[in-house]
Amino acid sequence: MGLSVTLPASGHDSRATALPIAFERLFRTEYGRVVGIANRILNDTAEAEDVAQEVFFSFYRTHAADASYASAWLHAAAAHSALNALRARARRDRREAADAVAPDAADPADPAARVVAAETRDEVRAVLARLPERSAALLALRYSGLSYAEIAAALDVRASSVGTLLRRAEEAFRRELA
Amino acid sequence: MNDQENIEHALAVDDAPVDTEGALARFRARVGREGVLPVSAAPRRRIAARWLQALAAAAAIVLVASGLALSGAADSILKIFEPKSVVGVPLTQGDLNTLGQACAGLELEQCLGAYGTFAWDTPPQPKEVTTLAAASSAAGFSVKTPSSLPIGVTGQPRYGVINKSSATFTFSADATQRTAAKQSRTTPPLPANIDGSKLFITGGPAVVQIWGVPQSSSPTVGSGMPTLVVGQAKSPVVSSDGVTVPELQSYLLAQPGVSPQLAAAIRAISDPASTLPVPVPAELAVSHQVTVQGVSGLFIGDNTGIASAILWQKDGMMFEVIGALTERQALDVANSMK
Numbered sequence: 001m002g003l004s005v006t007l008p009a010s011g012h013d014s015r016a017t018a019l020p021i022a023f024e025r026l027f028r029t030e031y032g033r034v035v036g037i038a039n040r041i042l043n044d045t046a047e048a049e050d051v052a053q054e055v056f057f058s059f060y061r062t063h064a065a066d067a068s069y070a071s072a073w074l075h076a077a078a079a080h081s082a083l084n085a086l087r088a089r090a091r092r093d094r095r096e097a098a099d100a101v102a103p104d105a106a107d108p109a110d111p112a113a114r115v116v117a118a119e120t121r122d123e124v125r126a127v128l129a130r131l132p133e134r135s136a137a138l139l140a141l142r143y144s145g146l147s148y149a150e151i152a153a154a155l156d157v158r159a160s161s162v163g164t165l166l167r168r169a170e171e172a173f174r175r176e177l178a
Numbered sequence: 179m180n181d182q183e184n185i186e187h188a189l190a191v192d193d194a195p196v197d198t199e200g201a202l203a204r205f206r207a208r209v210g211r212e213g214v215l216p217v218s219a220a221p222r223r224r225i226a227a228r229w230l231q232a233l234a235a236a237a238a239i240v241l242v243a244s245g246l247a248l249s250g251a252a253d254s255i256l257k258i259f260e261p262k263s264v265v266g267v268p269l270t271q272g273d274l275n276t277l278g279q280a281c282a283g284l285e286l287e288q289c290l291g292a293y294g295t296f297a298w299d300t301p302p303q304p305k306e307v308t309t310l311a312a313a314s315s316a317a318g319f320s321v322k323t324p325s326s327l328p329i330g331v332t333g334q335p336r337y338g339v340i341n342k343s344s345a346t347f348t349f350s351a352d353a354t355q356r357t358a359a360k361q362s363r364t365t366p367p368l369p370a371n372i373d374g375s376k377l378f379i380t381g382g383p384a385v386v387q388i389w390g391v392p393q394s395s396s397p398t399v400g401s402g403m404p405t406l407v408v409g410q411a412k413s414p415v416v417s418s419d420g421v422t423v424p425e426l427q428s429y430l431l432a433q434p435g436v437s438p439q440l441a442a443a444i445r446a447i448s449d450p451a452s453t454l455p456v457p458v459p460a461e462l463a464v465s466h467q468v469t470v471q472g473v474s475g476l477f478i479g480d481n482t483g484i485a486s487a488i489l490w491q492k493d494g495m496m497f498e499v500i501g502a503l504t505e506r507q508a509l510d511v512a513n514s515m516k
């Protein structure tokens with residue numbers, strides 16, 4: 001018997017609901033950044049926006065918008081959720097590749113440079129998916145522009161450790177990419 | 179180009195501008211469609227949020243670890259845990275941070291996936307019914323309801339019913355090591371006889387009665403926090419296909435994220451096979467044993483004194499009363515249930 005008190009809706013209602021002012025403020029402040037973190041991992045803006053919606057929805061159901069940890073929670077959840085989506089995408093791709101008939105040659109209509117760039121982007125995402133969770137999250141948060149203090153709050157590590165952890169994550173990333 | 183620039187280049191993406199207002203409109207529509215209520219009332223919601231955030235991970239560890247004192251022969255299904263009483267187990271801020279942060283954005287299955295495979299055999303599927311009689315009928319037991327309500331709690335309650343649910347958890351040495359590696363932590367190796375062993379967890383049916391939530395499926399701002407919640411559920415039961423009890427208890431309590439204080443509190447439970455440990459945030463709430471309905475129960479109150487919870491077990495059922503109440507009011511509500 002849990003302590004959750006959310007009841008299912010007694011009916012469907014397609015009307016938009018007014019949200020608490022504090023939540024709307026949080027959404028406007030953090031939405032772009034949450035999408036940015038997810039997009040850094042997924043390299044797909046539409047998928048990143050889907051992840052952001054789920055992250056905010058999950059937060060809305062169980063947390064107060066003015067909680068002191070709201071931003072840190074959203075940043076961490078954005079990274080974790082996007083990494084989950086990335087791994088699901090990798091599994092799906094593997095299944096589809098196994099099912100598909102191998103083409104005889106690459107699409108000749110694709111310019112070579114675009115193919116190389118796309119392959120590199122895919123490879124980078126594959127490396128992120130293989131990295132330890134915290135290392136991948138660290139890289140995504142840092143290269144999305146978060147400060148050391150914000151990363152420390154999101155990943156629950158000491159701010160003084162972020163530099164060291166980041167260097168290790170970067171080394172792991174380089175090793176995997178090599 | 180230096181190393182950082184190389185990585186920045188590799189991780190570069192097209193940061194297309196986002197339509198925040200459009201996204202907010204979609205969010206509002208979804209909240210309206212699904213009738214989800216906001217968490218409100220600042221002092222309580224911080225506690226509720228912390229509890230809810232940490233509860234899945236904490237309860238899993240606490241529940242499993244505390245139910246292991248009953249040893250038995252391997253290769254047989256053992257009932258290792260069936261609560262007959264409840265006791266508070268203090269969680270420090272460190273426990274909450276570690277357990278809560280580790281689960282940010284993750285589902286219950288993913289949190290538990292750190293140690294093995296969690297799979298619902300019959301998942302919980304809450305539904306709403308309109309009367310107490312319908313709730314009793316759906317749950318298959320007689321639902322007790324308060325015969326007197328404190329001042330400030332008015333109107334008809336809403337009734338939610340959760341079906342009998344069951345799940346299986348399979349310990350995995352591989353999953354444990356992968357998780358430790360991902361978190362750059364050192365964890366003790368899972369003993370070979372625990373690797374692959376299973377826990378069978380059954381909970382419910384359960385009924386919740388909630389006062390103070392509008393009947394409309396489009397809740398208005400500021401009225402979403404219930405004034406009183408009363409819950410009743412069949413006591414959960416945990417069975418095992420035969421794990422080495424002392425080893426498993428020691429192993430779980432030695433995990434990163436379980437503080438020495440929490441481990442000591444769990445080990446101090448004299449009858450862990452029949453005692454439900456309830457995680458209580460030590461720095462945010464107080465707890466002590468109370469007598470309710472003639473049995474020993476647990477009172478939990480937040481430090482601000484505006485919210486109380488009482489939990490107890492009687493006749494094979496778990497009960498809870500939660501609300502913006504004083505301890506006296508909460509006890510009166512609990513004792514008036516019939």
